[in-house]
Amino acid sequence: MARHFLKDDDITPAEQAEILKLARLLKSDRFSMKPFAGPQTVAVIFDKTSTRTRVSFAVGIADLGGVPLIIDSGVSQLGKKESVADTARVLDRQVAQIVWRTYAQTGLEEMAANSSVPVINALSDSWHPCQLLADLLTIQEKLGSTQGKKIAYVGDAANNMANSYLVACAMAGMSVSIASPAGYEPDVNVVTRAREIAAFSGGAIEVVTDPGKAAVNADVIATDTWISMGMEDETEKRKQDFKGFTVDAALLAAAKSSAIFLHCLPAYRGLEVSAEVLDGPQSVVWDQAENRLHAQKALMAWLANQN
Numbered sequence: 001m002a003r004h005f006l007k008d009d010d011i012t013p014a015e016q017a018e019i020l021k022l023a024r025l026l027k028s029d030r031f032s033m034k035p036f037a038g039p040q041t042v043a044v045i046f047d048k049t050s051t052r053t054r055v056s057f058a059v060g061i062a063d064l065g066g067v068p069l070i071i072d073s074g075v076s077q078l079g080k081k082e083s084v085a086d087t088a089r090v091l092d093r094q095v096a097q098i099v100w101r102t103y104a105q106t107g108l109e110e111m112a113a114n115s116s117v118p119v120i121n122a123l124s125d126s127w128h129p130c131q132l133l134a135d136l137l138t139i140q141e142k143l144g145s146t147q148g149k150k151i152a153y154v155g156d157a158a159n160n161m162a163n164s165y166l167v168a169c170a171m172a173g174m175s176v177s178i179a180s181p182a183g184y185e186p187d188v189n190v191v192t193r194a195r196e197i198a199a200f201s202g203g204a205i206e207v208v209t210d211p212g213k214a215a216v217n218a219d220v221i222a223t224d225t226w227i228s229m230g231m232e233d234e235t236e237k238r239k240q241d242f243k244g245f246t247v248d249a250a251l252l253a254a255a256k257s258s259a260i261f262l263h264c265l266p267a268y269r270g271l272e273v274s275a276e277v278l279d280g281p282q283s284v285v286w287d288q289a290e291n292r293l294h295a296q297k298a299l300m301a302w303l304a305n306q307n
């Protein structure tokens with residue numbers, strides 16, 4: 001049975017730490033591991049648009065000695081013309097791993113249930129676990145470690161990034177304070193799961209409506225777009241609903257003076273973050289974007305070694 005990475009806690013906290021250690025090693029010695037030598041092929045499928053995920057997986061697979069096969073689902077049979085299960089049965093006889101950016105988490109679960117090779121979630125409506133590996137790597141690099149640190153996430157707490165921050169940061173021993181307007185609170189099941197993990201890892205989970213309260217004493221401030229892919233019809237309503245939740249200089253000043261700012265990108269200056277913060281000295285978003293490469297290479301190399 002192959003191991004899959006469909007959500008943040010599909011690995012244990014110890015395995016998360018192991019993958020992050022491997023990421024640091026691969027970042028310092030970029031071409032040192034060739035788990036896809038052959039070369040073997042890795043399928044990378046996109047149902048939604050992407051820049052970072054597309055580039056970092058394609059480059060990372062090549063770095064690991066493999067060949068990336070990028071498939072845009074609009075020009076494949078996947079979805080409307082052929083089931084996910086049948087697609088998995090065709091792919092797994094030919095490729096070493098399957099990476100998929102899609103909508104419903106159930107699609108990824110169906111792919112994994114029918115695949116003999118690892119399936120990796122490259123973003124779904126529910127989770128963005130590869131992004132969190134990169135974010136945790138960035139926090140380790142900038143702050144020395146994740147254990148005992150506080151992250152404040154401000155904005156859409158009902159989206160994939162909020163879910164992944166809650167679970168992955170709790171696994172890494174962090175305290176998570178999450179602030180959203182009414183109607184955009186985090187999923188209660190995700191909060192419950194994050195609290196279960198935090199009870200073991202030493203972290204804590206706080207759900208608030210005041211961004212200033214979330215930011216107090218934070219080591220990290222993070223946000224994400226207010227309008228995730230698939231939510232475009234709600235753009236005008238969301239711009240109204242999220243007023244007051246922009247991460248600006250005043251909010252950043254409420255955190256520790258040493259705090260770093262994270263954003264998975266793409267960012268919308270003037271909406272969820274001010275240009276001053278995104279382009280300012282506390283922002284580490286470009287290192288964070290680069291770390292997608294190193295973190296995902298570590299994940300793929302680790303999964304390749306699990307059989």
Ligand code: CP
Pocket residue numbers: 049050051052053054123131264265266
């Ligand atoms: N952060 C992220 O996943 O970016 P892309 O949508 O460009 O892949």
Ligand code: NVA
Pocket residue numbers: 123159160161224225227228229264265266
């Ligand atoms: N929450 C965003 C993340 C983009 C990387 C989205 O799903 O569109």
